Amino acid sequence: MMDYKLGTGEFEDWIVSETAFSTDYLGKCEAILSLGNGYMGMRSATEEPYIKEQRNLFVNGTFNKAHPNEVTELPNLADVTRIDIRVDGERFSLEFGETANYVRQLNLKTAELSRSFDWTSPKGKKLRFHFKRFVSLANLHLMATKMQVESLTHPVDFSFDSGINAQMNNSGAQHFLEGERRVFDKQLIQLVQTTNESNVDVVINTTHNVKVNGEETMAAPDMDMARRKVWLSYAFTLQPNDRLEVEKVTTVHTSRDLNALEAEYDLQQLRESSLGDLKLHALQGYDSLFQTHKQTWQQNVWDVYKLEIDSDNAFDQLGLRFALYHLTLMTPAHDARMGIGAKGLSGEGYKGHSFWDTEVFILPFFIYSNPAVAKSLLTYRYLGLAGARAKAIENGYSGAMYPWEMAWPTDGEVTPKWGDIDIVTGEQSRIWSGAIEQHISADIAFAIYQYNEVTNDQEFLDQYGYEMVFDTAKFWASRLEWNEEKGRYEIINVIGPDEYKEHVNNNAFTNYMAYFNLKLAIRYYDRLAEENPELLEKLAAPLELAAAYPDWQEKADRLFLPEPRAADRVIPQDDTYLQLEEIDLTKYKNQEKVRTIYRDYNSEQINSFQVTKQADGLILLYLLEQTFLHDDPRISKDVKSASFHYYEPKTLHDSSLSLVTHTILASDIGEYDLAYSLFQKSIEIDLGPAMDTSDEGIHAASIGGLWKAAVFGFAGVRLIDGRLRIDPKLPKTWRSMKFTIQWQGSPVSISITPTLLAIKMEDGEAMVFETNNVVHECTGYTEIPIA
Template sequence: MNNNINYVNHWIIEETTFNPQWLGKYEAIMAQGNGYLGLRASTEESYTNETRNLFVAGTFNQFSKNEVTELPNIPDIINMELVIDGETLDLNRGTVLDYSRQIDYQTGELTRQFIWETTQKKQIRFEFRRNVSNIDLHFIKQEVRVTPLSGKTKIDVTSGINGRVTNSGSQHFIEWDKRKKEDILQMNLQTTESDVKATVSTKHAFYLNDKPVLDKRDLQIFRRQIFETVTQLVDKNDTFIIEKTSSVFTSRDFDYLEDQSVEEVATKATQEVNQTYAEFNQLIKEKWQATYQEAEVIIESKNVMDQLLLNFSRYHLMIMTHPYDNRVNIGAKGLSGEGYKGHTFWDTEIFILPYFTFCYPKIAKNLIEYRYQILPGARKKASDNGYLGAQIPWESAWISDGEVTPLYGDVDIITGTQTKILTGLIEDHVSSDVVYGITQYLKVTGEKESSIYRQLVLEIALFWTSRAEKNSLGIYEIKDVIGPDEYKEHVDNNTYTNTMAKFTVDLAIDILQVISEEEFKQIRGCLNNLNQTELLERLVDFSENLVIPTVNKKGILPQDDTYLDKKELDITSYKNHPLVNQIFKEYNLDQINERQVSKQADVLLLMTLFFEKFTPEEIIKNFDYYETRTVHDSSLSLSTHSILASLLGNTELAYDFFEKLITIDLGKNMHSSDQGIHSASMGGVWQSVVFGFGGLKYDMNHENLYIQPILPKEWESLTYQFYYQGQKIEVFVGKDTFEVKNVSASKENVSFYYQGVQYNSGEKIKIIR
């Protein structure tokens, strides 16, 4: 824990002191990107504990046969060696004065400044600025200003491209060549297994007090490295300026013609970028402003952290999500670290996709189309497991990779052996999570169902009918699964899983009743060659006879067949501990599996997604029961509890959970984000604000929009915007009233429900408590 994070305002966080033990935290939470590439906030100078990561979405590679595919670390273009009168800049040596590193989430700019007093007692002011373009997605620009404060100083700068990077030891690139073309340093590479070609380029410009320096550059080429060194004498209070422009292009880009090489495209594009850093940064700032204004969310709160957390989350949601490419999705750590290898989980559809569905539907459509493109891998997984139809991989990477979940994870504290990862084998709810997310998108946006959507639903529905087992009474059971609560393995009839399976099958039944004979013929080969009547009978039988647990006499909805019969355990110390996974210091997963202990929301998540199916009394009883048994060891859990507490009208509890979301990445735990930020939590923050306190809900069963806001006492007002059926809607919520406006050009009336009564946009409504 520490106290060196300063929350400057609604948009800016600051690192106030340098500590080499905390590099990982700031590298992640201050990461930059644009959805195409992601850059960790490593410093220009090197340190032992750093993790220098630069990723390009979709460039997955498998290092060896016993490892799964992962996003490869692109050669480093940020590093600079700065030598002052023969002494290399190193903040572990000498004295550091007036240190500040800040990121502005409103503009994406990362800045750092300090005065360094060398061991020779010479003082130098350093100023660093850096940004990643959100206009031309391939470019990164840096500016470094060095000002001697003690007298004439010799400054040596060595900068270029360092290809000696790995993913925790795995080297994913074959180096082709490196060279200098006019003023551009360039390195060409190719991934070892997936054959993705990459060209990394960089060029420098040097100034003294804003005037170009006629510098002599010494070129240095080593194995996997190409640098150039410049030496400059600088008088006291004069400023030596280094501007560095870098780019990354790969063979998976859309940005070049087939008759051109990646190298040719990269060279031409890099030559044409001649903006100063200030010009480059201004354009980025304007684009960020326009992006945020597409769907504003403004909180008037007594606590500056509320709006800051929301802005932090929206920023990271945008920099982790490609704005154009439908062949890539969102990793569990975005593009901010090596955690989870860049793989996509159910996190996208349940926690992240709703943000884009309601705020940036064009981007949401890309995420959906990615799932259509991984259908071949889903069919293969189902076939390999002996099932029909399509079984969505638990972890997905490139569209042709199929299932990429690792087989082994952490060490078992009791047995001392590596734990087998079962999620890729039996955590099957992801298949229906995908269906849920896509269906929500179609209904909220009003977009017509496509043939590929119908095919996906039918194939996944067929999978469920083969995944389930029919007992002697003619009842279908889904056995040996893991539900959202991953502390319960090998359970039967997980309520969340079964309900989501029935949701999918019921959609498929509806589709079969309207699909044309010709369209069905085209996809019949992917449906075990069943004819339309045979498939419909199979689906109806499943839907009517699938076990769907119901609330017991005490009003509790069983999480699965055995959860309520397990022994209870006092988890107070684990819930109150500032670090997660503390329970594993005393128990292994097999032991936890036999206790009423949950990692995250399971039944309560189901009640959040299908709120219309449960009475308030049922939700209250189950909330009280399951929350006391949940340790919240998953970053996915807190937002669900916050939303549900808001739905119940308990704003004090909802706000308490919302405040705890701050601790996941922005809190004082200096190692919570070492492997990257928590992507799903970013979506959960927005959902807690808009779905929770803002009361925005869509009932897919009845196709109704609900707006039922209720603010915590700490907030004066909440304003949020979203898109619905092609209209841009703005909701203003005050303490006692709220108003819904159509702020799109059409100004059409939009109807919604509040407390069971239908209203129209433009009306001011009194909040009922």
């Protein structure tokens, strides 16, 4: 059903296509072909409705709690994509009649969705349909649709209903109060909806321009309203070769928009101004609006995020372009009050909440490619300090204990408490991550460190970063527990990245990352004391740094850090993992669908086996290598290799985050064929042949990880404690790789072949970097042979 080779000419390796339609597999294309601009995201449901469809329109930051016993989530806004079509008075559906030449495709380069097919009705009348739509990157509030219908053989009575449908929900939960709706001049439709708990106003406007054979129709449509719905109905008789063309232009504004906050907000004023904007957009028409949108994509995305792969397998290039496309769609670059959801804006999965996915898997792309966006995403975490501090107090700790799942910055912890079925008891499974998966506080501290080292953005550290690192360190100092018998501090009863191991003690990832967080706070304190004592004094009183600093020193020095086993250099994932029962995992390693182990065992049973959901200790080795701890023998290359070979066979990759980490590490340790195989499997998480992997939305962290796998894995780019290292390891099928990164304020173009590394400083600045253990300096252009 999916075809990735239909692009030709300038669009070769830019097209994601569906070539056969099935109502059994709607979710995949709705998600992977979704449209958006970071402000809003639209799931790509077809115009005509089907029973199993999922129509979603989300605006970032509009979080709401539908009921007191629910957690906050992004509400599903009114739908503007559905068009109810009738042919000779009968409902049009691809489930009836005969369909030929069907193609639905997303052009990644132009960010336009199109669908075309020839359809023969049950009465034998043949029509040709063509649909197009886009969500504008040039104007964040704008989207447009075009429908073209041509009668090929017979006269046909053709009619359709189109408008705004607010009869939407989130898996049954209704987030909006009944809103006012109106039709102006039998043409302009406006609907207002307000969230029932957070009181966010949403104003949606839409209008249609209808032509027959290129001439605007003067016939007035019928106007209708129903509960939470308003629409127009048009009817025509098309003769053979007649062509109907409908353009629908829509705008979306909310009371949470930055421009609404900057002025004194007034709903009536928003209604009037947004309606005026719609009129101006409608005068321009679909084609003109699309050209502006297309140019913005080229200038703001493709001319900036340059990543070219010459591979025997064109799927590699397409997969990386798919990643860059969705990274643009999912990211609220316009507003630092918002983060990235685990499904982006492509589906209801994970309710729009932000996880550690952002800092560890998505943020690196922006740090190296668009530091301004990276800064915005880290500022979102700074704005969440109030919620992090409240969570710490609720749990009896000090400092900032970041939520495992974060929504609006002040919401605090929003992780649901109950999840899927327990296959043994038949009850709901308890979700423990919101309570005891705590490494995210250290992950955020690492992201601050990585951002600062790559960008040299001292202003960010001064305004936000120091405070965040100090307060997360205070949390860890209060979280550690003293083991009198062993004379050390420990971290007990946690979940590490491997969520198949709950309530474990001394998870290596958590302990080492907490240690890093404490050491980073000490380093930053010492730096401020020497370089900016005035700022240190300003921070000292509210953060109680005079008491915190010696506490960090004492506890960091005595925190237990699991040592690699002497026999094989494997780092223990936690206190008990290496002693757990080993079972035959062949069935689950070869599974076609993730998490099938839960159909055989419950969480308690899985907890007792040597089985891992995703990279845990392995990702620790990759992260700490980039820091001032890189020379620690406990995270050396031999530990990385031994641990990889021990844990990879036990890892089911039941999280989409896992494969990209294993790709990078496999490349690091010389397992090049395995690394490439894992990379291709990472692309296939969303783009593969399986038609049910993306039903709840795309996999945002995996998509961010694809860029990491290519640039950090195969190109060998790595931050090593303030210095850039480039050690290429291209797959055998790649003839070349070209990309641009930002390094400490300078754009750096990198070109790699199997035999040559070429570096170009685009602004003429000097850069010191390391390759193959040799330090080089580049001031303009440098070529280095690859051994």
